[in-house]
Amino acid sequence: MAFGVSLLVPAAPAAAHNSLTGSDPRDGARVAKAPARIELRFLAKPAPATTKITITGPDNVVAGGPPAFDGSRVRVPFKPAAAGLYIVAYRLASSDGHPVKGEVRFTLTTGTSADPSAAPSATGGTAPSAGGSAPAAAGGPTVSGASSAAPAATATAGATPAGSPVPAAQESSQLRGWLWTIAAALLVGALVVGLQRRHRARRR
Structure with missing residues (x-):
């Protein structure tokens, strides 16, 4: 009987030594969807006053909150940041x-992004201000108010472009001029012929 009691005595200190029995997510796991909380399971009920649990993510970002105790289970809220390695340390x-x-x-x-303020703009650039002037075209000056090309267009409005056809009124005027020239030449020729015939008739 004494021998049996001596065998049970060393087991008491070993049973008083607490240890981790499991976790969710498990150690070494790869998860695509972030859990709402991290759960640690211990062999014995941990004391809240002497228990400290921290969750650290990429770039040493703290991703945990105050732990909640439920018997031998401890649950810590999880606040995920960037994708990467997370370490749940307990003491x-x-x-x-x-x-x-x-x-x-x-x-x-x-x-998600570890720093939301550093996220790039959805438009990829800064939007122009409401009262700003429109950007100038390549190789041209900045236009403000009325277009600077308007005077040039007005100055050249009356000029006939090179290679453009002669207006119909001008062609008609030129044709009439040629007709009068031909008629005068014919009249002069007829007078000359008539004078020559009269001169020949007198000689006879």
Whole structure:
């Protein structure tokens, strides 16, 4: 009987030493959807006063909150940032006074930007102000108010472009001029012929 009691005595200190029995997500897991909280399961009920749990994400961003205790389970709110490696570190004291510490690592494969203020604009550039002037065309001056090309267009409005056809009124005037020239030449020729005939008739 005494021998049986001696075998049970060393087991008491070992049972008082707490340890991690599981987690969600599990150590080394790769998850695509971020969980709402991280759960750690221990062999014995941890004391809230001596238990500390922190969650650190990429670039040392803290991604946890105050832990909630439920028997031997401890749940910590998870606030995901960028995708990457997350480390859940825990430290607590066992009932025998020995400190227990460790960590659980998991990888979040998708996530949001760690710094929302650094996100690029959806338009890819700065929108122009409401009262700003329109950008000038390549090789031309900036236009403000009325177009500077209007005077030039007015100055050249009366000029006939090179190679353009002669107006119909001008062609008609030229044709009449030629007809009068031909008629005068014919009249002069007829007078000359008539004078020559009269001169010949006198000689006879």
